Amino acid sequence: MDMYQKREMRKNKKMEENTKSLPSTSINWYPGHMAKTKRQIITDAKLIDVVIEILDARIPKSSQNPDISEIVSDKKRIIVLNKCDLADEKETEKWTEYFKKRNIPAIAINSNQGTGINNVQKEIEKIMQEELTSQKQKGRIRKTIRVMIVGIPNVGKSSFINRISKKTTMTVGNKPGVTKQKQWIRIGNQIELLDTPGVLWPKFESEEVGLNLAYTGSIKDEVIDKVEIAYYLIKYLDKNYPEKLYEKYKIMPEDIEKIKDNPQYYLELMYLIGRKRGALISGGNIDEEKVANIVLDEFKNGKIGKITLEKVTKI
Ligand SMILES: Nc1nc2c(ncn2[C@@H]2O[C@H](COP(=O)(O)OP(=O)(O)OP(=O)(O)O)[C@@H](O)[C@H]2O)c(=O)[nH]1
Ligand SMILES: [Mg+2]
Structure with missing residues (x-):
């Protein structure tokens, strides 16, 4: 088992505990x-x-x-x-x-x-x-x-x-x-x-569909909570494309070591990105909106890398 796989196992366990306390997204936009x-x-x-x-x-x-x-x-x-x-x-x-x-x-x-x-x-x-x-x-x-x-x-x-x-x-x-x-x-x-103008449909099949549409920019900013969406995107990228995420935001193994056991691991990871990118408000706290905007914009414009969010499971 390599370093990433080990970390993945620890985190999956943590994530199950974490998600229970997080609000679930309910994205729907059908004007x-x-x-x-x-x-x-x-x-x-x-x-x-x-x-x-x-x-x-x-x-x-x-x-x-x-x-x-x-x-x-x-x-x-x-x-x-x-x-x-x-x-x-x-x-x-x-x-x-x-x-x-x-x-x-x-x-x-x-x-x-x-x-x-x-x-x-x-x-x-x-x-x-x-x-x-x-x-x-x-x-x-x-x-x-x-x-x-x-x-x-x-x-x-x-x-x-x-x-x-x-x-x-x-x-x-x-x-x-x-x-x-x-x-x-x-x-x-x-x-x-x-x-023709773009059309969505009244009720998404799953939360994942709503999130995917939000990450890629099909849902109007005004109807989403960007901080929450960025949180889930970071979580997805950390699970599926950790190398690209870490390279883009210059996250070192020692940075991860410090937060890996934190019950709020993904929030800490988001804050870490915020610190790396200078998204701070007075008192040294993280400007959540700013870091969310950075990550969402950079993902949307391909700056984190070439990333496919949905894989073919059966051809
Ligand atoms: N990287 C990349 N960006 C693209 C590509 N095609 C379109 N875009 C960008 O995607 C954005 C949306 O493009 P539009 O052509 O306005 O999309 P649309 O489907 O007509 O959107 P609506 O009219 O709002 O439904 C623009 O910023 C385009 O520059 C592509 O192949 N690659
Ligand atoms: Mg158009």
């Missing part, structure tokens, strides 16, 4: 405009040939809206794993395999840099080929291919559209709820894309 967008998607789906479901490569399961998946289940569908630059490459590969095994084409992309974008365009053409050929044989000149882009808030729908269309038509922003209404855009002479 009226999302219900409205969902209704709009149901109506528009009737005109659509292909649906591109954009997922966050770091949380392919939690970022898949069960309501939307159901609405578009009878459509030709492509899954796009966006923000692959922020995710663990090996895990992203497993996720694309996972979807392909279930007969859904899946493509990993980075909408900021353009990686993988051409493959999406090829896939749209491929998936439509049979229908287009059959229409041609019947003597019909095929109309436009209509593609609807759906996904949770802040996952990169508008960024993807800007990339694939090589334009900057859509407004993008580093917060959820940027796109307020649907918008069409044409690319080339055959494809039309429909951008």
Whole structure:
């Protein structure tokens, strides 16, 4: 057993004791405009040939809206794993395999840099080929291919559209709820894309789903307790990516030695990060809000490393 595994065992025991006394998160954010967008998607789906479901490569399961998946289940569908630059490459590969095994084409992309974008365009053409050929044989000149882009808030729908269309038509922003209404855009002479506002669903299946959506920036800051969310993120990273967490915040084995038996281990770890980053208020106390903001922002922007929060368990 190596050093990390030993520490892990001690901590798991501690964590079980700790969590009992902690408040449980109850993240839910489903404002009226999302219900409205969902209704709009149901109506528009009737005109659509292909649906591109954009997922966050770091949380392919939690970022898949069960309501939307159901609405578009009878459509030709492509899954796009966006923000692959922020995710663990090996895990992203497993996720694309996972979807392909279930007969859904899946493509990993980075909408900021353009990686993988051409493959999406090829896939749209491929998936439509049979229908287009059959229409041609019947003597019909095929109309436009209509593609609807759906996904949770802040996952990169508008960024993807800007990339694939090589334009900057859509407004993008580093917060959820940027796109307020649907918008069409044409690319080339055959494809039309429909951008839609991000939609979540009324009740998350588990606390973990809510946390994953909060860590990756799909839930509005105003409706979450950032300190609590950062606490859980630190706990997750300490359990799953300790090397990356320690390297980023310059945490030494001797630092851990000092806090490892503390019943509030994860809170101490958060304070330790706060001290390392100078997140202090008068009297030398830790500015909890500040350290929470640092960790959440740095995670969201990939500064802690390429991290996948959900692993494929069975391909
Ligand atoms: N690192 C990284 N960031 C990305 C990528 N794609 C988009 N982003 C960033 O993610 C943020 C959200 O992008 P948007 O395109 O506005 O997301 P959206 O899905 O349209 O969001 P809503 O309109 O609010 O639903 C922006 O800060 C983008 O720069 C990507 O592939 N990698
Ligand atoms: Mg948008």
